[in-house]
Amino acid sequence: PKEIFLRDYKPPSHSFAKVELAFDLREQGTTVRSIISAVPASGSTGELFLHGDESVKLDGVTVNGSAHERYERGSKGLTLKDLPNEPFELSITTTIEPQENTALEGLYKSSGNFCTQCEAEGFRRITFYQDRPDCMSTFTTRIEADKAKYPVLLSNGNLIDSGELEGGRHFTVWEDPWVKPCYLFALVAGNLGMIEDKFKTMSGKDVTLRIFTEKHNIDKCAHAMTSLIKSMKWDEETFGLEYDLDLFNIVAVDDFNMGAMENKSLNIFNSRLVLATPQSATDADYAAIEGVVAHEYFHNYTGNRVTCRDWFQLSLKEGLTVYRDQEFSADMNSRGVKRIGDVSRLRTAQFAQDAGPMAHPIRPESYIKMDNFYTVTVYEKGAEVVRMYETLLGKDGFRKGMDLYFQRHDGQAVTTEDFFAAMSDANGADLSTFKPWYSQAGTPRVTANGSYDADAKTFTLSLTQVVPKTPGQDTKIPVMCPVAVGLVGPDGKDMELTLDGKSVGTTTVLRFDKAEATYTFTGVEAKPVPSILRNFSAPVRLTTNLTQDDLVFLMANDSDAFNRWEAGQTLLRTLLLDLIKGDGQYKMDAAITTAMRAIIAGAKEPNADKAFIARAMMVPSAGELSDMLDEGTVDPAKIHEARTFVMKTLATELRADLEATMKANSAEKYSNEPADRAARSLKNTCIGYLSYLDDAAIAAMTYERFASADNMTDKIAALNSLSDKECDERIKAFAEFYEEWNKDPLVMNKWLGLQAMSNLPNNIANVKALMEGPAFDIKNPNKVYSLIGGFCASSVNFHAADGSGYEFLADVVIKLDDLNGQVASRMVSAFTRWKKYEPSRSSAMRAQLERIRAKKGLSENVFEIVSKSLE
Ligand code: DPP
Ligand code: ZN
Numbered sequence: 001p002k003e004i005f006l007r008d009y010k011p012p013s014h015s016f017a018k019v020e021l022a023f024d025l026r027e028q029g030t031t032v033r034s035i036i037s038a039v040p041a042s043g044s045t046g047e048l049f050l051h052g053d054e055s056v057k058l059d060g061v062t063v064n065g066s067a068h069e070r071y072e073r074g075s076k077g078l079t080l081k082d083l084p085n086e087p088f089e090l091s092i093t094t095t096i097e098p099q100e101n102t103a104l105e106g107l108y109k110s111s112g113n114f115c116t117q118c119e120a121e122g123f124r125r126i127t128f129y130q131d132r133p134d135c136m137s138t139f140t141t142r143i144e145a146d147k148a149k150y151p152v153l154l155s156n157g158n159l160i161d162s163g164e165l166e167g168g169r170h171f172t173v174w175e176d177p178w179v180k181p182c183y184l185f186a187l188v189a190g191n192l193g194m195i196e197d198k199f200k201t202m203s204g205k206d207v208t209l210r211i212f213t214e215k216h217n218i219d220k221c222a223h224a225m226t227s228l229i230k231s232m233k234w235d236e237e238t239f240g241l242e243y244d245l246d247l248f249n250i251v252a253v254d255d256f257n258m259g260a261m262e263n264k265s266l267n268i269f270n271s272r273l274v275l276a277t278p279q280s281a282t283d284a285d286y287a288a289i290e291g292v293v294a295h296e297y298f299h300n301y302t303g304n305r306v307t308c309r310d311w312f313q314l315s316l317k318e319g320l321t322v323y324r325d326q327e328f329s330a331d332m333n334s335r336g337v338k339r340i341g342d343v344s345r346l347r348t349a350q351f352a353q354d355a356g357p358m359a360h361p362i363r364p365e366s367y368i369k370m371d372n373f374y375t376v377t378v379y380e381k382g383a384e385v386v387r388m389y390e391t392l393l394g395k396d397g398f399r400k401g402m403d404l405y406f407q408r409h410d411g412q413a414v415t416t417e418d419f420f421a422a423m424s425d426a427n428g429a430d431l432s433t434f435k436p437w438y439s440q441a442g443t444p445r446v447t448a449n450g451s452y453d454a455d456a457k458t459f460t461l462s463l464t465q466v467v468p469k470t471p472g473q474d475t476k477i478p479v480m481c482p483v484a485v486g487l488v489g490p491d492g493k494d495m496e497l498t499l500d501g502k503s504v505g506t507t508t509v510l511r512f513d514k515a516e517a518t519y520t521f522t523g524v525e526a527k528p529v530p531s532i533l534r535n536f537s538a539p540v541r542l543t544t545n546l547t548q549d550d551l552v553f554l555m556a557n558d559s560d561a562f563n564r565w566e567a568g569q570t571l572l573r574t575l576l577l578d579l580i581k582g583d584g585q586y587k588m589d590a591a592i593t594t595a596m597r598a599i600i601a602g603a604k605e606p607n608a609d610k611a612f613i614a615r616a617m618m619v620p621s622a623g624e625l626s627d628m629l630d631e632g633t634v635d636p637a638k639i640h641e642a643r644t645f646v647m648k649t650l651a652t653e654l655r656a657d658l659e660a661t662m663k664a665n666s667a668e669k670y671s672n673e674p675a676d677r678a679a680r681s682l683k684n685t686c687i688g689y690l691s692y693l694d695d696a697a698i699a700a701m702t703y704e705r706f707a708s709a710d711n712m713t714d715k716i717a718a719l720n721s722l723s724d725k726e727c728d729e730r731i732k733a734f735a736e737f738y739e740e741w742n743k744d745p746l747v748m749n750k751w752l753g754l755q756a757m758s759n760l761p762n763n764i765a766n767v768k769a770l771m772e773g774p775a776f777d778i779k780n781p782n783k784v785y786s787l788i789g790g791f792c793a794s795s796v797n798f799h800a801a802d803g804s805g806y807e808f809l810a811d812v813v814i815k816l817d818d819l820n821g822q823v824a825s826r827m828v829s830a831f832t833r834w835k836k837y838e839p840s841r842s843s844a845m846r847a848q849l850e851r852i853r854a855k856k857g858l859s860e861n862v863f864e865i866v867s868k869s870l871e
Pocket of ligand 2: 295299317318321
């Protein structure tokens with residue numbers, strides 16, 4: 001396999017002014033004809049390389065209408081030779097077999113319908129083309145198919161022609177006036193139902209909005225449609241960005257490697273991110289749908305109108321678009337709770353990646369398979385980097401930067417440097433020390449030590465930073481970290497801050513870009529407690545000299561919701577890490593029980609933020625704790641035991657509070673109002689705690705709630721609370737759930753996932769049985785993510801001391817590798833951090849990685865992850 005480097009970037013040898021595609025869709029042997037208006041760049045050698053997968057059959061090439069035979073076909077594509085030195089018309093005909101495509105890239109079939117997925121490099125499985133994002137062109141697409149089987153024929157842009165053909169066939173022609181790279185091309189042909197709505201844009205244009213699904217799911221699209229309309233409005237209000245065509249389509253398909261895809265005016269979605277009713281989807285699903293519909297819509301500008309020069313720039317569109325969808329969801333819901341959720345995910349998944357063998361900067365330097373770089377680093381850390389511009393420049397400054405970015409680059413394929421330049425130039429700001437965020441991997445470690453001088457009435461904050469080594473990057477330089485700081489006075493109120501003789505409000509952003517720096521606040525009348533890194537203003541690992549009393553004080557008083565939550569998490573993390581590293585004599589810290597009691601009591605106050613309280617009650621996850629332990633020491637069984645001890649002790653000591661809060665927040669009837677959703681999450685958090693008690697009455701009560709739930713959120717919460725318990729109620733509940741829902745594949749994914757994650761001893765046998773059962777299908781990515789991905793999340797069973805969990809995963813990866821390299825490489829990622837574990841587990845994981853590496857014909861996707869892990 002060949003590694004591709006950023007430093008080797010060269011502009012394309014030809015530009016494509018116009019592309020016409022014609023698809024003749026068949027049950028076997030679909031033909032694709034392309035007519036490309038090619039323009040040689042100056043200095044052209046008369047050679048043009050077109051990417052093309054080995055699965056594509058080449059039927060013929062013509063240049064200016066005559067057959068052209070001077071070409072070489074290699075494993076990666078076609079080199080055309082002796083081409084004219086002036087613009088010419090290139091035509092290529094290929095035959096492909098979408099019905100046999102299990103990789104789900106290019107053109108393939110899902111539930112009998114045709115659909116496409118071209119990002120990153122799927123277009124080369126359709127035809128020969130310059131499959132690179134800096135080759136932008138307008139596309140016209142003609143689709144022909146059997147009318148009875150495929151009444152709906154869609155592509156990008158506007159419908160300009162359609163009609164009947166002989167033999168029961170029909171056709172449509174679509175024209176997309178906006179230039180785009182081929183990764184944004186899409187085609188759908190199927191027997192689909194549709195809902196329609198309308199949006200009037202800020203300048204008064206009417207846009208038709210359509211969501212297509214299989215007909216039996218048509219009543220499940222309303223929430224996605226509402227989310228789309230909210231997104232369109234938000235992007236106008238927040239960034240002045242107006243939709244640019246008369247039609248916007250979303251199509252939901254069941255077999256999809258990723259979440260969704262932003263193809264120009266024809267978004268294609270994994271059906272789990274479209275379909276929802278209160279009975280079949282949870283509150284978390286509703287939130288995910290809202291966020292992803294927005295994300296794909298927002299790509300219309302950040303990604304489509306301005307795209308990436310090459311795939312190393314992926315964060316240019318993904319980091320920015322994740323930032324935009326995070327802001328949208330924060331505006332639609334509770335801002336503080338949204339931020340807490342996003343940071344938790346970043347810390348659990350991204351910090352771990354940044355500390356392991358797959359660590360890479362948000363702008364990677366090289367890749368073997370681009371699919372492997374659609375990572376939490378490029379996406380979530382990338383979004384944090386964008387958020388830091390906003391923190392440094394302010395909301396208005398950020399908007400100025402965005403405006404300049406579009407003004408300069410609309411219709412272009414650009415780089416993160418261009419985005420950086422737009423932000424700096426629009427604000428006349430010197431951000432040079434910010435740049436290493438793009439090129440350095442690893443999470444900076446920041447320490448903050450505060451001290452109060454009562455005589456001088458000053459508070460001094462000393463900061464240090466170190467960026468750790470990562471593979472291939474031994475030396476690092478300090479990077480600008482915006483550190484948002486407030487000082488909370490003894491009365492619990494924010495103090496007015498004076499720094500360098502200037503009054504700076506109650507929260508100030510320190511531009512910390514050295515290895516060490518000291519900041520002295522003056523006029524500090526009483527000893528404060530500092531609130532550092534408010535709203536998680538930089539993606540760093542922070543250590544402070546705050547005491548337990550300080551943290552309890554911040555939990556109760558900090559005006560910053562994130563740091564109020566973080567104070568509690570810091571207390572819990574410290575306790576848990578002590579227990580995990582200790583001698584096995586578990587002892588609870590009374591201060592934590594008291595603090596938790598106070599949090600729960602807060603739910604009784606008139607304007608309580610119950611969603612926040614539910615989050616504050618959560619104990620750090622096994623993944624987050626594992627990330628904080630030293631290499632070579634992690635024992636998942638110990639982490640599980642320590643967490644269980646803490647949960648069980650809190651449940652025992654706070655039982656009355658938990659039961660009262662659960663009851664007070666149990667609704668008669670389902671409602672989707674934010675206050676009801678918040679109460680629901682609080683109630684279900686209480687049930688989750690209570691399930692740690694060995695009490696038959698709790699199991700009975702949980703089953704009762706399961707059986708009588710009128711919505712999926714409550715049903716899943718109850719089922720989850722039973723899933724680690726050895727009891728009849730668990731068996732009954734899972735069986736009844738199957739009876740009720742086995743016809744709904746999305747709901748069955750939840751059923752598979754919950755069983756797979758269970759920490760009941762020897763549950764691997766159950767998982768293996770489920771794999772053979774009717775609810776599972778190894779060709780469907782969602783099912784693999786639920787069952788196999790779920791299993792990898794079980795501390796007890798995936799990490800079973802006898803290595804059986806690891807062997808099982810390797811068996812599955814080897815099987816998946818022949819079907820779908822992308823899905824296989826996501827699954828094998830559970831092994832990447834093998835060095836983190838204690839010796840017996842790490843050597844067992846390593847042995848499985850070696851076994852996978854030895855497989856004949858291993859996909860490039862899996863090869864890359866496995867070989868980097870073993871380095
Ligand atoms: N469709 C994926 C996303 O939107 C990749 N672009 O993130
Ligand atoms: Zn995206």
